[in-house]
Amino acid sequence: VRITADLACMVSADIVVLAVPSQYLRGVLRKGLGFYRKGCPVVSVVKGIENKTLRRMSEVVCEEWGRAPVVVLSGPTIAQEVARGIPTTVAVASRNKPLLLKVQDLFMTKTLRVYTNQDIVGVELAGSLKNIIAIACGISDGLGFGTNTKAAIVSRGLAEMARLGVSLGAKKETFSGVAGLGDLVTTCFNPLSRNHYVGAQIARGASLASVLKKMKMVAEGVATAKSAQMLARKRGVEMPIVSEIARVLFNKKSPKLAVQHLMSREKKSE
Amino acid sequence: VRITADLACMVSADIVVLAVPSQYLRGVLRKGLGFYRKGCPVVSVVKGIENKTLRRMSEVVCEEWGRAPVVVLSGPTIAQEVARGIPTTVAVASRNKPLLLKVQDLFMTKTLRVYTNQDIVGVELAGSLKNIIAIACGISDGLGFGTNTKAAIVSRGLAEMARLGVSLGAKKETFSGVAGLGDLVTTCFNPLSRNHYVGAQIARGASLASVLKKMKMVAEGVATAKSAQMLARKRGVEMPIVSEIARVLFNKKSPKLAVQHLMSREKKSE
Numbered sequence: 001v002r003i004t005a006d007l008a009c010m011v012s013a014d015i016v017v018l019a020v021p022s023q024y025l026r027g028v029l030r031k032g033l034g035f036y037r038k039g040c041p042v043v044s045v046v047k048g049i050e051n052k053t054l055r056r057m058s059e060v061v062c063e064e065w066g067r068a069p070v071v072v073l074s075g076p077t078i079a080q081e082v083a084r085g086i087p088t089t090v091a092v093a094s095r096n097k098p099l100l101l102k103v104q105d106l107f108m109t110k111t112l113r114v115y116t117n118q119d120i121v122g123v124e125l126a127g128s129l130k131n132i133i134a135i136a137c138g139i140s141d142g143l144g145f146g147t148n149t150k151a152a153i154v155s156r157g158l159a160e161m162a163r164l165g166v167s168l169g170a171k172k173e174t175f176s177g178v179a180g181l182g183d184l185v186t187t188c189f190n191p192l193s194r195n196h197y198v199g200a201q202i203a204r205g206a207s208l209a210s211v212l213k214k215m216k217m218v219a220e221g222v223a224t225a226k227s228a229q230m231l232a233r234k235r236g237v238e239m240p241i242v243s244e245i246a247r248v249l250f251n252k253k254s255p256k257l258a259v260q261h262l263m264s265r266e267k268k269s270e
Numbered sequence: 271v272r273i274t275a276d277l278a279c280m281v282s283a284d285i286v287v288l289a290v291p292s293q294y295l296r297g298v299l300r301k302g303l304g305f306y307r308k309g310c311p312v313v314s315v316v317k318g319i320e321n322k323t324l325r326r327m328s329e330v331v332c333e334e335w336g337r338a339p340v341v342v343l344s345g346p347t348i349a350q351e352v353a354r355g356i357p358t359t360v361a362v363a364s365r366n367k368p369l370l371l372k373v374q375d376l377f378m379t380k381t382l383r384v385y386t387n388q389d390i391v392g393v394e395l396a397g398s399l400k401n402i403i404a405i406a407c408g409i410s411d412g413l414g415f416g417t418n419t420k421a422a423i424v425s426r427g428l429a430e431m432a433r434l435g436v437s438l439g440a441k442k443e444t445f446s447g448v449a450g451l452g453d454l455v456t457t458c459f460n461p462l463s464r465n466h467y468v469g470a471q472i473a474r475g476a477s478l479a480s481v482l483k484k485m486k487m488v489a490e491g492v493a494t495a496k497s498a499q500m501l502a503r504k505r506g507v508e509m510p511i512v513s514e515i516a517r518v519l520f521n522k523k524s525p526k527l528a529v530q531h532l533m534s535r536e537k538k539s540e
Contacts, residue, residue, distance in 0.1 A: 076421030086415040087533050089422035091540060104537060113422070116539040145356040147460045151346030152359035152383070155452035162446070176432070176446050177540040182425035189459050190417045263357050267374060269386040270361060270447040 007032040015041045015106070018061070021218040022048020022128075025057055029064035036065050041099055043071045043092075047127045048220045049227035054234075056124045069096050071103045072120050074127035074179040076186035082112065089113045091179035093123035115178055122174030125165045129228055129242075130184040131195040131221030133157035136245050137188040138199020139255045153241065154188050159270075160239040164228065167235040195221035202248060203255045225249055240265065277302040285311045285376070288331070291488040292318020292398075295327055299334035306335050311369055313341045313362075317397045318490045319497035324504075326394045339366050341373045342390050344397035344449040346456035352382065359383045361449035363393035385448055392444030395435045399498055399512075400454040401465040401491030403427035406515050407458040408469020409525045423511065424458050429540075430509040434498065437505040465491035472518060473525045495519055510535065 002009060010016050010032060020028050025046055042065070046057040055063070058070040075090035082088050092107070092114055094100040100116050108114045117123055133153060140149045161184075162175035174180055187193045198219045201211045212222070229246045232239040244262055247253035272279060280286050280302060290298050295316055312335070316327040325333070328340040345360035352358050362377070362384055364370040370386050378384045387393055403423060410419045431454075432445035444450055457463045468489045471481045482492070499516045502509040514532055517523035 076418050076425075078416065078418055081416040081418045084416070086419050087410075087422065087529060088418040089426070108537065110533065113533055114537070116537075118539075140357075146348065146351040146354070147456050148346050148348055148351045148358040149356050151452040151456040152357065152448065154455055155346075155446070155448050155450070156359070158446060158451060174540070176425070176428060176451075178422065178425050179540075180425070181428060181446075181451060182421040185424055185455055185459075186417050186421040189455075259357060263380065263383055267378065267384070267386075269388075270444070270449075 007035050010035040010040070011037060013037070013040060015043060015103075017043045017045065018057075019045045022046050022057060022220055023051060023223050026050065026060050026064060029061060033065065036068070038066070039069065041071065041103070042068045043073050043103060045073050047074070047131060048224050049128050049231070051223055051227050054227055054231055056121070056128070058120060058124055069099050070094060070120075071096075071099060072124045072127075073103075073107070074123050074183060076178065076182040078186060078190060078192065080192075085111045087111050087113070089115065089178045089182065091115045091117045091123055091177060093117040093120040093179070095120060117174060117177065117179065119171040119174045121168060122165050122170030123179045125168065125170055126161060126175055126180040127183055128220070128224050129161040129164065130180075130187050131219070132225045132228060132242050132245055133161070133184060134187040134193050134195035135199035135219075135221045135225070135249070136241050138193075138196035138201075139203040139245075139248065140199075140259070141196070142200035142203025143255060143259065150188060154184060157241050158184055160237075160241055164232055164235065164237045164239060167237050168231070194219040198222065208249050222249060277305045280305040280310070281307060283307070283310060285313060285373075287313045287315065288327075289315045292316050292327060292490055293321060293493050296320065296330050296334060299331060303335065306338070308336070309339065311341065311373070312338045313343050313373060315343050317344070317401060318494050319398050319501070321493055321497050324497055324501055326391070326398070328390060328394055339369050340364060340390075341366075341369060342394045342397075343373075343377070344393050344453060346448065346452040348456060348460060348462065350462075355381045357381050357383070359385065359448045359452065361385045361387045361393055361447060363387040363390040363449070365390060387444060387447065387449065389441040389444045391438060392435050392440030393449045395438065395440055396431060396445055396450040397453055398490070398494050399431040399434065400450075400457050401489070402495045402498060402512050402515055403431070403454060404457040404463050404465035405469035405489075405491045405495070405519070406511055408463075408466035408471075409473040409515075409518065410469075410529070411466070412470035412473025413525060413529065420458060424454060427511050428454055430507075430511055434502055434505065434507045434509060437507050438501070464489040468492065478519050492519060
């Protein structure tokens with residue numbers, strides 16, 4: 001295994017693992033095109049939806065690298081914990097079943113349990129959309145709310161993630177799995193999450209620009225909120241939490257008001 | 271609203287709310303039969319499955335109080351947080367739709383959002399089974415594992431909860447809702463949970479008997495683990511986490527070994 005920013009290394013790679021911020025993926029792929037060996041399996045751990053095209057990351061890979069065999073890897077895998085060797089699970093998804101089993105074999109260890117899933121759309125969207133819900137949980141914590149509130153955001157958030165996913169061809173069940181619920185819970189309840197941090201800072205009065213300026217790493221939920229809102233509109237899918245988060249992030253809506261509006265919607269059945 | 275242990279008060283009640291430990295419910299109902307006004311709506315917040323009969327709590331109510339109109343209330347509602355007035359959601363379920371809407375109206379406030387659900391089997395089982403998964407999360411925390419591990423337990427746990435539920439007539443979606451996932455997440459991530467506490471203590475070497483002896487309140491997950499294991503066997507449903515928890519609780523299996531066995535099962539798709 002070699003972790004590198006040198007694209008030329010790909011020439012001799014058996015598998016390429018892509019881990020770059022979502023909005024830069026297409027640029028990186030274009031730079032790497034000359035070094036990519038045609039047919040070489042690609043594992044994407046990139047989370048996001050391209051703002052300009054509303055494409056998923058595996059779609060971007062296929063567009064730029066001519067139908068490369070792509071596997072998506074996603075799940076509740078806080079890096080520091082994986083390194084500590086504590087029990088962890090993750091999902092891999094692809095339409096290419098032999099490749100999927102190969103990647104499962106390759107990544108599985110005594111402490112990392114790998115589940116296969118053929119719903120690449122669902123696994124990829126779940127991993128991306130969960131970052132928006134994590135921002136919402138950060139806002140809730142930043143406002144001083146508790147576990148009840150986060151549980152509400154997580155369960156209603158997952159419901160709207162699944163609604164958008166299904167409208168785009170994903171399977172509903174994927175959102176209840178390791179890459180859906182599992183990853184969502186981790187990002188929402190782990191205080192190290194960058195997206196959670198963004199929400200908490202904004203709830204405490206910071207502006208989005210000032211928060212992002214101070215961060216060294218990318219909080220993918222911000223760009224994803226933009227894409228998700230556009231996709232929801234296009235598909236006519238109701239996503240109340242995502243809409244409120246987008247208003248807070250991009251239209252300076254007060255987080256408190258956003259929560260009030262979510263709580264005072266008309267009475268509903270689940 | 272009157273909170274009382276005096277069953278005679280029921281004579282003049284408009285609605286009776288039942289909140290007693292599950293394994294004592296039938297006894298309390300029998301004592302109260304003479305005071306129960308026939309047709310008076312009953313809201314049950316009791317979580318559990320009767321060990322002797324494997325009945326759900328609303329079934330026990332109907333058996334003892336002659337088809338009383340029952341509403342089940344369940345969800346992520348840590349009492350101290352509800353009292354603080356932070357945003358909270360909860361589900362109410364009943365087959366009696368007018369009664370369901372009445373109870374929704376009655377309980378809904380600015381900070382408590384009530385969702386109706388017609389799947390009484392699912393809401394009731396979700397609220398009960400989640401306590402077993404909370405014990406598993408307590409064990410994980412007690413062994414020093416992290417968020418990745420708990421996310422795995424929560425998502426795979428929810429999958430087996432839903433499998434048993436569906437085999438007993440519940441709707442799968444209920445397990446992804448406020449009363450399923452929402453409540454599960456709360457119980458697993460809030461350190462105040464009694465069931466989580468039991469698991470954590472056992473992981474640190476205490477015996478079940480000594481832990482239960484020290485507790486003033488009932489950890490429903492222990493009795494529920496017994497009932498769930500029997501139901502799973504009867505229905506032929508695979509519940510690997512519940513089985514391991516039952517072995518740890520009742521057969522003194524080492525918690526570490528139980529985790530190892532869960533992690534080393536054959537490779538799976540989700």
